[in-house]
Amino acid sequence: MFHIRIFVFLLLLLNPISNNLFAQTKILSKEEITKLTNQSSEYRKAANFEKSLMIARIALHNAITIENDSLIAISYNCIALNYYELSENDKAIFYYNKGLTYADKIANDKLKNRINNNLGNIYCFNKKQIKTGINYYKKSLEYSTKKADSISIVLTKLNIAWAYFDIGKFKEGFPYLEFINKYYPKFGKEVASTIVPLNMLNGMYFGYAGENEKANSYFLNAIQLGNKVKDKENLSYTHQEYSKFLFKKGDYKNAYENLSLYNKITEELYNQEKLKKANVVGINLELDEYKRTIDKIELEKNLQARSLKQSKIILALFIIGLLVLLLLFYSLYKNNNFKKKVNKELIIANEKLQISKEKAEEASQLKTQFVSTISHELRTPLYGVIGITNMLLDEHKELIGSPHLSSLKFSARYLLSLVNDILHINKIEENRIVLENLTFNVSDEINSIKNSLSFIAQNNNNKIKVIIDPKIPEFLIGDKLRLSQILMNLVSNALKFTKNGEVIITANLLKVEDESHFIDFKIKDNGIGIASTDQDKIFEKFVQVGKKENDYQGTGLGLAIVKRLLELFKSEISLDSKIGEGTTFKFTIAFEYDPYKTNEIINNINVDLSSSQIFKILVVEDNKINQTVTKKIILNNNCSCVLVDDGFQALEILNKENFDVVLMDINMPKMNGFETTRKIRLKGIQTPVIALTAFAKDEITEEAISAGMNDIIIKPFEPVKLFQVINDQINKARNAG
Secondary structure, rough: HHHHHHHHHHHHHHHHHHHHHHHHHOOOHHHHHHHHHHHHHHHHOOOOHHHHHHHHHHHHHHHHHOOOHHHHHHHHHHHHHHHHHHHHHHHHHHHHHHHHHHHHOEEEEEEEEHHHHHHHHHHHHHOOOOOHHHHHHHHHHHHHHHHHOOHHHHHHHHHHHHHHHHOEEEEEEHHHHHHHHHHHHHHHOOHHHHHHHHHHHHHHHHHHHHHHHHHHHHHHHHHHHHHHHOOOOHHHHHHHHHHHHHHHHOOOHHHHHHHHHHHHHHHHOOOOHHHHHHHHHHHHHHHHHHHOOOOOOHHHHHHHHHHHHHHHHHHHHHHHHHHHHHHHHHHHHHHHHHHHHHHHEEEEEEHHHHHHHHHHHHHHHHHHHHHHHHHHHHHHHHHHHHHHHHHHHEEEOOHHHOHHHHHHHHHHHHHHHHHHHHHHHHHOOOOOOOOOEEEEEEHHHHHHHHHHHHHHHHHOEEEEEEOOOOOOOOOOEHHHHHHHHHHHHHHHHHHHOOOOEEEEEEEEEEEEEEEEEEEEEEEEEEEOOOOOOHOOOOOOOOOOOOOOOOOOOOOOHHHHHHHHHHHOOOOOOOEEOOOOOOEEEEEEEEEEEOOOHHHHHOOOOEEEOOOOOOOOOEEEEEHHHHEEEEEEEHHHOEEEEEOOOOOHHHHHHHHOOOOEEEEOOOOOOOOHHHHHHHHHOOOOOOOOOOEEEEHHHHHHHHHHHHHHHOEEEOOOOOOOHHHHHHHHHHHHHHHOO
8 A cells, every 4th residue: 555655646746747847848859859869878878867767758758749750769769778777677678669669660770770789688688588689689680781780780799699698608609709800890990889898708708618818818808998988887797707707717806806896886887866766757757658558538438347347356256255254263163162062071971081081182183183274275265365366456557546456455364364363373372473563554554444344334234433643653663464453353343243333443642652652542332232240251262242143143252362462562452331332442552653664664675676587487286276376476576487287297397397496385186295396306306396385384394394395385475475485495506506
């Protein structure tokens, strides 16, 4: 929710600025637009991406206004080059293709050559799709050969050689390097910007060929020339490749020094402040594109149709989640009755104490097995519910603001937490749950609970009223999920025992001590009330006061969980109730307020755009819904994914292909994940294997380690956590190798 608000705020803030910028500027001539594109290029070369994008945007607007296809293509190329430098690969490709569309409308082979060459760069060096990149380079060569443009031919062939060298294919790249070395003296002055990378590529090739003295000489010459002509970008690449060469030779000290120089120059070129400013300008560019391409009338029609379809999907998913929860409550209720029956039999049949004891132990073992089984069976569909909800948000941006989808997502996550807490209530009692520190908004959390419980309120013709103290800071730090569990249990309980009435949720700032803000929460209803004789019992497990046949269904765990969760917050709950008048629950929790730490937590969520690693991941999973969710998560993180349904298929494909990591389900037909991993290790395959399972971690850790698995992730999981584990295991495997 926080990121959505920031984005909407930026759109509202930047949109009027965007309109004023264009409204107050006169329409420029071709010469003036050309001057702007040249200025944009100069700022980009100086790594001032904010100004470069801003000027390119103005140039594009004016080029479109005067309907000049050539200048439109050049402006799009300028924008794409900035995103290429910022490693925003998909955006760069988008704008390159936009530019190529306009370039194809005109007879300007030089411009087509330039854009195809740039697309070759991004696919070869950023996307690592060499085949696609080389095809673009070859198109570029066709245009430059057609125009007999020797300089462009030299530049493109240098890029091709560099692309092959970058992936270690020196034999394929050497003919292109040989061509450049042969013709460079003839065109040296015209392509002076290539002198640094040319020396670097010669150093790379002779280093591969084992001619270390030649390689060393070329690298040093490249560094000297890079410093002389102040070509920082190519100088940074040279230090990086020279570091690899020195490391291979065993000269670790100089290798480290060159790697440090590479990092220093890279940081100068791409500091975070520049990236942030460029991102703001980038939002304006995207807004411009939206305004040009969206047909508002058709969009509204499509959105209405999609909204109706998605509402049906959301309703179906919500009903499924509700049925899962009811099944859990019914199972726990039956189990509780079974426990009472066994205890009664033990009292009556005292003479059979030993036999009864054995039966009780057997029942306890069955309960443990039941808890393990129901835990797995509940987490598996919940993984699908949460995953598909996230997919809906990713694939249908128009639903981001939907309160129904927000309620579904909140309820699914709450349901997962509730399932875990009910199934592991012993862990709560033993204080094995650790509170988290997350940034959250009190008002947002309470209103999400209100929306999620609206259907319960409607069933009993109740109203929910929310009163939030305006003195409470916008963002606090604490365990918002546990707070939501407490409020959800108390409010749902109040709604069940109230008909044709009102439930009021109040949050007041009680006091402030240093950075701690003490928030006083109150849940008040005008329902049936609780007798004074029963008020001490309601916080015990499995106790339901005033329950009638087919009325007030539930496990009787809600208030017991509330009490134990509040103990984690070092807080207590109190109640005031009278029969026929209603009940009021009150408790106070201290949350931290620290704007600096809040910003730090939020900043830690930002995606690292500098990473260009692409992993090839094998997913072994028999559940089709979970396959879909896991594949979507992997593809969204710029990795490739191969799916197989069972262990036999996994063994077969691992004999043919290499993977960076294997994500292995445990509970599969034909052959389970443990046995599959053992057979993988017997074949000598050392690829990291990570168990991706709905079983509790402490139940399978010992067997997973003995089978040869490297780590365990429990479903449902956060994608960030998954890729932290994947990166960690791949790095360990590479270091070990």
